Amino acid sequence: MNGYQYMIQRNRLMYKLEDELNKLVGLPEEQRQAEKRRLEAEFDRQLAALYAEVGSEFPGERVKKARPIGDPR
Numbered sequence: 001m002n003g004y005q006y007m008i009q010r011n012r013l014m015y016k017l018e019d020e021l022n023k024l025v026g027l028p029e030e031q032r033q034a035e036k037r038r039l040e041a042e043f044d045r046q047l048a049a050l051y052a053e054v055g056s057e058f059p060g061e062r063v064k065k066a067r068p069i070g071d072p073r
Helices: 003-022 029-054 059-063
Strands: none
Touching: 003 029
16 A cells, blocks of 8 residues: 555544544534534544554654544534
8 A cells, every 4th residue: 555545544444433423423422423423433443453453654643633624623
């Protein structure tokens, strides 16, 4: 996998997380928070797996925590 493919896959994961988080809007707060934590944990696992494929080529990416596109923090 080259750098371009890595960034595309990473962005797809971020958009998928953002879409899934947006679907939680109508849920009660407690349920929404639990589901948000579950989705973020799954996202982190998927991102770690993706990084494992290209980690030696892009060592700086490991220290960056990917955030959903809608999360400006």
